[in-house]
Amino acid sequence: MTRPNVLLITTDHWPAAVLGSAGHPVVRTPVLDEIARAGVRFTNCYSEHPVCIPARRTLMTGTSAREHGDRMFNSLGEMPDLPTIAQTFRDAGYQAYAVGKTHTYPQRDRIGFDDIQLDDEGRTHFGVTDDYEIYLGDKGYLGRQFSHAIGNNGYHATTWHLPEEAHATNWATDTLCRTIRRRDPTRPAFWYLGYRHPHPPLVPPRRFLDFYEGVEMDAPYKGGWCDGEDLPVMLQAFMKRYNLSSRDTAWARRHFYALCTHIDQQIGTIIGTLREEGQLDNTILMFTSDHGDSLGNHGIWAKQNYYEYSTNVPMILMGRKGCERTGFGRTDDRVTCLADVMPTLLDLAGIGIPDSCTGVPMAGAPRGHVYGEYGEGELASRMIRSGRHKLIYYPAGNMSQLFDIAADPDELTDLAGASDHAETRARLTGLLLSELYGSDLDWVKDGKLVGLPNRTYHPAPNRTLGLMRGHQWPVPPVNPGGTMNFFPESPQGT
Numbered sequence: 001m002t003r004p005n006v007l008l009i010t011t012d013h014w015p016a017a018v019l020g021s022a023g024h025p026v027v028r029t030p031v032l033d034e035i036a037r038a039g040v041r042f043t044n045c046y047s048e049h050p051v052c053i054p055a056r057r058t059l060m061t062g063t064s065a066r067e068h069g070d071r072m073f074n075s076l077g078e079m080p081d082l083p084t085i086a087q088t089f090r091d092a093g094y095q096a097y098a099v100g101k102t103h104t105y106p107q108r109d110r111i112g113f114d115d116i117q118l119d120d121e122g123r124t125h126f127g128v129t130d131d132y133e134i135y136l137g138d139k140g141y142l143g144r145q146f147s148h149a150i151g152n153n154g155y156h157a158t159t160w161h162l163p164e165e166a167h168a169t170n171w172a173t174d175t176l177c178r179t180i181r182r183r184d185p186t187r188p189a190f191w192y193l194g195y196r197h198p199h200p201p202l203v204p205p206r207r208f209l210d211f212y213e214g215v216e217m218d219a220p221y222k223g224g225w226c227d228g229e230d231l232p233v234m235l236q237a238f239m240k241r242y243n244l245s246s247r248d249t250a251w252a253r254r255h256f257y258a259l260c261t262h263i264d265q266q267i268g269t270i271i272g273t274l275r276e277e278g279q280l281d282n283t284i285l286m287f288t289s290d291h292g293d294s295l296g297n298h299g300i301w302a303k304q305n306y307y308e309y310s311t312n313v314p315m316i317l318m319g320r321k322g323c324e325r326t327g328f329g330r331t332d333d334r335v336t337c338l339a340d341v342m343p344t345l346l347d348l349a350g351i352g353i354p355d356s357c358t359g360v361p362m363a364g365a366p367r368g369h370v371y372g373e374y375g376e377g378e379l380a381s382r383m384i385r386s387g388r389h390k391l392i393y394y395p396a397g398n399m400s401q402l403f404d405i406a407a408d409p410d411e412l413t414d415l416a417g418a419s420d421h422a423e424t425r426a427r428l429t430g431l432l433l434s435e436l437y438g439s440d441l442d443w444v445k446d447g448k449l450v451g452l453p454n455r456t457y458h459p460a461p462n463r464t465l466g467l468m469r470g471h472q473w474p475v476p477p478v479n480p481g482g483t484m485n486f487f488p489e490s491p492q493g494t
Contacts, residue, residue, distance in 0.1 A: 060085055203255070290338070
């Protein structure tokens with residue numbers, strides 16, 4: 001049998017719930033909905049480390065932070081010496097090409113691909129001008145990709161300021177389509193497409209924003225636990241990081257959904273290219289995201305937390321035509337995670353899975369639980385998702401939360417103190433304890449969680465305006481120290 005092609009599409013900041021096929025009341029994603037009907041949608045897929053670099057390391061190596069070494073956001077950390085999904089496909093005789101965002105350092109590290117056409121979100125301060133910026137220069141827009149004046153981690157929004165063809169989503173789509181057409185016809189292909197959106201800046205082309213003109217936006221929800229006293233310092237930081245009015249929240253959501261619809265439509269172009277090249281029936285397609293975005297739920301924006309909109313990511317898998325292992329028109333409620341991506345795609349392609357992989361094939365036996373870890377010390381959080389329940393743990397203040405995701409998908413009710421859920425809490429706490437390592441063991445005494453002292457969080461001024469970027473020409477100076485501080489603080493009393 002002819003070996004299948006494999007196409008892995010990854011977005012940035014896309015929650016699992018923001019799909020028409022997931023029942024979202026507002027967003028329009030007709031292409032992805034159709035792909036889901038042609039395959040299987042996994043409803044409980046989790047980003048174990050819901051922030052870009054650690055999540056992408058997991059995606060590319062089939063391992064978690066314990067193995068790949070980053071549960072923070074180490075922007076200057078080199079990839080670990082582990083087999084990558086690209087190299088494993090190449091070792092099996094595949095050609096392997098990537099387009100878009102990979103978020104590695106050094107930026108031109110190919111991590112096993114034959115070549116990468118790179119969109120690095122304008123991180124020229126690390127010394128590289130990426131291929132998208134080069135394209136803009138060739139088209140007469142040199143240095144202007146951030147002239148919309150919207151920060152890379154802010155939720156103010158506007159329309160795209162250049163012609164639509166110059167948008168990063170269009171560039172990535174067009175570049176991948178050309179890569180598909182230029183493939184070596186004697187070998188199967190592994191293609192990776194990394195869209196940078198709907199990650200802020202929220203700058204969709206006007207025609208996609210028009211889709212939502214006059215449409216009432218869904219409002220954020222808020223759990224009863226949000227107003228509790230002595231919330232962990234990290235949770236305080238999440239809630240104080242942004243302060244959007246209801247009007248600005250609706251504005252941000254409208255632009256966010258427009259970016260999603262833009263990507264959805266562009267994926268249709270890729271499907272058309274595969275079909276016209278006679279490759280669609282022999283291509284395995286997976287769509288996912290590195291993490292989600294809280295979008296104002298529980299008073300939180302962005303990622304780095306273990307509530308559903310931040311950590312539960314889309315996972316759509318369409319096998320090649322007639323694949324009985326994936327089937328079609330199905331939803332699968334088993335718990336999966338990003339570490340499962342690499343072994344899943346290798347398994348479906350009939351390629352051996354490296355011993356280094358800790359993930360498991362999604363078409364195989366179900367995993368018992370997913371463990372999530374982000375941060376260290378007092379700004380850490382941990383997660384266990386097993387069956388229908390999720391445990392979130394904050395060491396600061398030694399706080400645990402327990403949610404029944406099947407009955408309460410919006411996580412409105414914290415069951416950690418409910419006597420009728422004591423057995424479930426104890427079981428998930430036991431799983432959590434079994435996963436801790438390194439400095440996390442300082443939170444444990446005599447086999448029990450004791451955590452760390454808590455304190456009050458005092459936000460600092462947002463001096464970078466959500467990582468505002470300047471003009472990229474002349475190219476900004478190399479500035480390796482210009483890294484991101486997710487939770488800036490002011491001295492108490494300022």
